[in-house]
Amino acid sequence: MLEMLLTLFLVSSIILISVPHIPEYRHSSTEDELKNLSYxxxxAQMNALxxxxxxxxxxxxxxQTVEVRNRERHLVSHYSLTACRLEDYGLKQFTYRNNxxxxxFGTVYLSCDKDSVKFIFQILKGRFRIES
Structure with missing residues (x-):
């Protein structure tokens, strides 16, 4: 009985110490927005393949949306930007081919808070990198 109380005390102490250090989830954060665009x-590339x-x-x-459409121009998926804003210059559209x-190739420019973020698409490779 004493061992059970001691174990309960230790577990409770650990939880009380660690709970204040759990990071707070911020809805519509820049990091989430960039991950969602990346996904x-x-x-779109995986669908093409x-x-x-x-x-x-x-x-x-x-x-302020990014849309993915198939050959018949039917909407496959879209994402509405909330934490970042698409800038009017840069890449306006591109196609993922079946391979x-x-x-x-080019760059999609975003302004997120006070930062400028770029999705840079490589020549014909279907790959991109994110720079901020």
Whole structure:
């Protein structure tokens, strides 16, 4: 009985010490937004490879959305930006071909809080990197 109380005391103490240090989740944070955009681009590329058809990614600067459409121009997926803002210059659209390559290369510019973030797409490789 004493051992059980001692164990309960230790576990309670550890929980009380660690709970204040758990980071607070911030809804619509810049980091989450960049991850979501990254997943959207990767998802479009994986769809192109899996379905063996091309998918076009559009950056809509007026609505602040990124849209993925298939060959028939039907909307496959889209993401509305909340924490960041698409800048009017840079890459406006590109296509993931059925082999996963991109039809264009360039940069998608975002302004997140006071930072400038760039999604840089490599020539024909279908790969991108994020710079801030």
């Amino acid at each position: 959207l681009y990767q998802g 899996a379905k063996n058809q091309s998918f076009t990614v559009f950056m809509n600067y007026d609505k 996963g390559d991109t039809s264009a």
